[in-house]
Amino acid sequence: MDFSRMLKQLREEKSLSQKDIAEYLGLTRQAVASYELAKREPDYDVLKKLADYFGVSVDYLLGRVKCKDVNAITVGRNIDLIRGNMTFKEMSESISKKMGTMIFPEMLELYARGERMPFSATLKIIAKYAGVRETFFYTHNTLLTFEREKELYKREEELNSVNHANKEPKVELILIDDELKKWIAKESSIDYLRLAKSIQEAGIPPAVLEPLIKTIKSNSRVD
Structure with missing residues (x-):
């Protein structure tokens, strides 16, 4: 689709008039009509303004790509x-082997041509496969910046790995004496253990209950 038909299609999709477009561009309605009739070619400034206005790329506006x-x-x-x-076939196979996920060669080709925007999940897979951050895809890059990005990604992954290891929960060993083991094993202790579990699940610190336990013990001695 050429520029003239694309402009008309985008305008009609948004229910806009030629006058609306003309006022935005600072041109006459006749000028916009000339664009849509392919009687006049826009300069780059007009193309850029129109692309920004419709939220598409200049290439899409010119009909060079199919993705908005x-x-x-x-x-x-x-x-x-x-x-x-x-x-694209080799890349697809490489991604499948490394990531365990299939991205068909035909889709990779559409993405590379700018004719289809990858889903977020697909972009995450390609980013991890390549060893880059997702932000890498939204800026202009060269082989040099690609190599720098991979190095930066590698450092961040190593740092995250160290931080994760430091955050691993530490298991504290609690030594239980033989007398306590025997008490826990008794059938008569089950109700007390259930109560202790309820107290733990409620998030009540044991220290809060100590005064109550002392009071109960004192009253038991008096009786």
Whole structure:
């Protein structure tokens, strides 16, 4: 689809008039009509304003790509950068082998051409496969910045791994004497153990109950 038909389609999708577009661009209605009739070609400034207005890329507006998403071209170029000398079939097989997930070659090609925007989950898989952060896909990159990004990603992963290890819960060993073991084993102790479990689940610290226990013990001695 060429620019003239694309402009008309986008305008009608939003129920806008040629006058609405003309006022936004600071042009006459006749000028916009000329664009839609392919009698006049817009300059780059007009193209950029229209792309921003409709929330699409300039390439989509010119009919070069089929995906409306303004990020699709940038994401696609970065996927192609990651692909390198591999065919799309080889890249698909490589992702499947490393990640255990299949992304079909045909889809990878559509992503790389900017004709389809990958779902968030798909982009996460490609990012992890390539060893980059997801933000990598939304900026212009070269082989040099790609290598830097992989190094940065590797450092962040190592740091996260260390932090995670430090946060592992520590298990404290509680030594139980033989007398307590015998008491726990008694059938008559079951009700007390259930009560203790309820107190624990309620989040009541044992120290709070100590005064109450002392009072009960004192009253028992008096009786």
